[in-house]
Amino acid sequence: xxxxxxxxxLVDVPAEVFDREVxxxxxxxxxxxxxxxxxxxxxxxxxxxxxFQLMLQRVDDTPRVHLDIETDDIEAEVERLEALGAQRxxxxxxxxxxxxxxxxxxxxxxxQTGELFEEQAxxxx
Amino acid sequence: xxxxxxxxxLVDVPAEVFDREVxxxxxxxxxxxxxxxxxxxxxxxxxxxxxFQLMLQRVDDTPRVHLDIETDDIEAEVERLEALGAQRxxxxxxxxxxxxxxxxxxxxxxxQTGELFEEQAxxxx
Numbered sequence: 725x726x727x728x729x730x731x732x733x734l735v736d737v738p739a740e741v742f743d744r745e746v747x748x749x750x751x752x753x754x755x756x757x758x759x760x761x762x763x764x765x766x767x768x769x770x771x772x773x774x775x776f777q778l779m780l781q782r783v784d785d786t787p788r789v790h791l792d793i794e795t796d797d798i799e800a801e802v803e804r805l806e807a808l809g810a811q812r813x814x815x816x817x818x819x820x821x822x823x824x825x826x827x828x829x830x831x832x833x834x835x836q837t838g839e840l841f842e843e844q845a846x847x848x849x
Numbered sequence: 850x851x852x853x854x855x856x857x858x859l860v861d862v863p864a865e866v867f868d869r870e871v872x873x874x875x876x877x878x879x880x881x882x883x884x885x886x887x888x889x890x891x892x893x894x895x896x897x898x899x900x901f902q903l904m905l906q907r908v909d910d911t912p913r914v915h916l917d918i919e920t921d922d923i924e925a926e927v928e929r930l931e932a933l934g935a936q937r938x939x940x941x942x943x944x945x946x947x948x949x950x951x952x953x954x955x956x957x958x959x960x961q962t963g964e965l966f967e968e969q970a971x972x973x974x
Binding site: 729737738741745751752753754772773774775776778787788789790791793805809824825826828840844846 | 854855858860862863866869870872873874876877878879897898899900901903912913914915916918930933934935949950951952953965969971973
């Protein structure tokens, strides 16, 4: 048995618009982002809705939004999602980048929302 | 004074992968989507996190994820976001499609999350 839930949206933008984009989304949400110490390419706006984070990420690619799914067992969740039709793209540190059937990237990550994960996650047999 | 908050993520995919994508995300979340009566191009997975919806939308465009911001005053919120650097793209029924400084589309919509809007929204002077 493992659990998972939708955890975050990531706004991925290239370096040349990253600072402007951080300022914009800070204004949208009315809150300052925090750095993510081990991942300097991120800015974390925290749980803008309880149990759901918004983050910005600096990428070497065209802008996009992607979703993160958090889980207490990454390998079990990746295998569950493969069986549903997702594909593994690459492992990055503790998480997996996958693609959904339409080709959209998303990530399977460790628990990020703390006690709200316990409240909100779905259990899979 | 008006209020707004992050309300939803929309997974936008073209017609040829729409049904497969609906089935995939239904499996990811472990819940069935509902039709949206006045908008047949949508499937609504509801608030997968309390106060945050996930929906799928059939589009004539390449796949993407976009975010929705809900508000009790669409014109006031659109003007606030323009002042922060967003641009109006087009009005669709009750909502506005806008672009952020990186060119990413997002929508400003009417209140969608009911009483959780009251709890979670930020007030703007």
